[in-house]
Amino acid sequence: MPKTFMPAMKTGEELKKHQLRGLQWTVKHASNGCSTYRQKMDAAGVQPVDIQSLDDLKRLPFTTAMDLQEGYPFPLLSVPFDKVVRIHASSGTTGKRKVLCYTQKDIDDWTHFFARCYEMARLTAEDRVQIAVGYGVWTAGISFQMGCEAFGAMAVPAGPGNLDMQCEFLMDFQSTVMCCTASMGLLMAEEVNRRGIRNKISMKKMIFGSERSSDAMRDRIRELLGVEHMFDIPGMTELYGPGTGLDCIYHTGIHYWADYYILEILDPDTLEPVPEGETGEMVVTTLQKEGVPLIRYRTRDLTRLLPGPCPCGSILPRHDRILGRSDDMIIFRAVNIYPGQVDHVLSGIEGIGSEYQIILDRKKDGKDYMTLKVERGQGIDKGLDPELSQKIGAEIKKQILVSVGLELVDYGTLPRSERKSKRVFDNRG
Ligand code: ZN
DSSP: OOOOOSOSOOSHHHHHHHHHHHHHHHHHHHHHHOHHHHHHHHHHTOOGGGOOSGGGGGGSOOBOHHHHHHTTTSTTOOSOGGGEEEEEEEOSSTTTOEEEEEEHHHHHHHHHHHHHHHHHTTOOTTOEEEEOSOBSSSSBHHHHHHHHHHHTOEEEOOOSOOHHHHHHHHHHTOOSEEEEOHHHHHHHHHHHHHHTOGGGOOOOEEEEESSOOOHHHHHHHHHHHOOSEEEEEOEETTEEEEOSEEEOTTOSSEEEOTTTEEEEEEOTTTOSBOOTTSOEEEEEEESSOOSSOOSSEEEEEEEOEEOSOOTTOOSSOEEOOOOEEGGGOEEETTEEEOHHHHHHHHHTSTTEEEEEEEEEEEOTTSOEEEEEEEEEOTTOOGGGHHHHHHHHHHHHHHHHOOOOEEEEEOTTOSOOOSSOOOOEEEOOO
16 A cells, blocks of 8 residues: 555544544643633633534634734744744734744644645656745745655755756756746746747646636646646645645645644625635634644635535545635725636636736726736737727626726736736725
């Protein structure tokens, strides 16, 4: 029997029992180890002994980004300092940064479930994984690497950027898998195409982290590189970091590691659960995190749970790609819009590229106007602009219920970045 990193539980019932044990442990651990958590629980009138079923989760108080920021530099630490072996942090100005402490067990757990990502993506020990993400305090390239090594594949710790070097590694080391942001994936695909080296490389799979990848972007990368699979790897520093789930080869949504954390999807306004399948804010509770456990942490990320079984047969439940952040929501003429919705509409239209910008202006008439700047597809004639604009405008109107102005620009003229591309420009002041 080959080594597996999948959960030992075989049924949903076993998974629930495991979650209850983990929840009870976490609440007790946090209450004993961290005065902030203890005070929050006291204020909410709930004690560790009150947690008798998974349903009791909703009696627990929420934790927010502010709780993490207020305790700077080592917020919500629930173990003595001599147990801490590493920190990571999310970027932000001093005092706004969120710093997270890890124990050795936290690092071991993270490595284990990161190895599961590679197993979920059906890698083998023969695979060579080019890790083109940042290493350091801010971005945990090291977790990609430790998971890869635990899994038994070969890690190529390339780091981000430097397309010259990336291309060289792809050719010389014959990397079969590349881990990067989707924006960098697109840059790589265009670079490989420009250099005409596609038949000299062996890349079969790409794993995209830390940014939503639009369907159009994926289509373009697939077209240029002919990769077999592209996976989305979610992750946030508060919840270990990257690697807390992955879509399987059926790409029916992201399987998340429900044996390591409980995911609630709540209405960001009422904080009540949304009906299954509807979009809401991800709220996470860890089950065995020692250094900084999370209890009902409001992530601000929006997604929905995907009901029903996956063809792969995994008992691990699925959520959709991240649709955006509740903070990123654009309010335009009283309609709530998430950039992900625009992505979605554009990816369904032929003849345009994968890059776009949303520009919001307030004009002299006091009204708000939205302009979409969209790239024409490669080789698409300017003469088609009126037709394309009309088509895009009509689809946006139909699906998002707003009117937009269109500006089509040449393929390759909107800025690409190796990190997250900025897409929303709000000039409304
Ligand atoms: Zn699956």
